[in-house]
Amino acid sequence: xxxxLRVLWLYFLLCASPDTVCKQCCKKTADAECTPxxxxxxxxxxxxxxxxxxxxxxCEFGICVIGAQDLQEKLWDVIDRIxxxxxxxxxxxxxxxxxxxxTSIFWIPISI
Numbered sequence: 115x116x117x118x119l120r121v122l123w124l125y126f127l128l129c130a131s132p133d134t135v136c137k138q139c140c141k142k143t144a145d146a147e148c149t150p151x152x153x154x155x156x157x158x159x160x161x162x163x164x165x166x167x168x169x170x171x172x173c174e175f176g177i178c179v180i181g182a183q184d185l186q187e188k189l190w191d192v193i194d195r196i197x198x199x200x201x202x203x204x205x206x207x208x209x210x211x212x213x214x215x216x217t218s219i220f221w222i223p224i225s226i
Contacts, residue, residue: 129150134150135173135178136161136166136174136177137160137161138150138151138159138161138162161175161176162176
């Protein structure tokens with residue numbers, strides 16, 4: 115394992131193997147093998163931050179979680195998560211746009 119030795123000559127990069135794809139890796143030299151980075155102070159292997167892209171998904175707590183593969187699946191995932199509280203919160207955060215939409219619902223049919 116590659117450990118932080120409080121020196122500057124380590125090469126930091128992303129791990130390439132499937133089991134460590136969401137870990138921070140390093141090389142002791144440019145030609146050395148890439149190994150997961152372990153902090154000597156905490157003894158913890160450094161994970162890539164949540165939401166970063168890895169392979170076919172996103173990193174979540176050091177594990178690559180496969181996400182929706184196409185636009186249709188992503189759209190249905192968003193539709194499935196919609197509830198009344200989410201819609202009300204969106205309208206509260208976008209009050210001007212909400213007023214324009216509700217006004218247009220009545221204004222356009224009346225003007226025709």
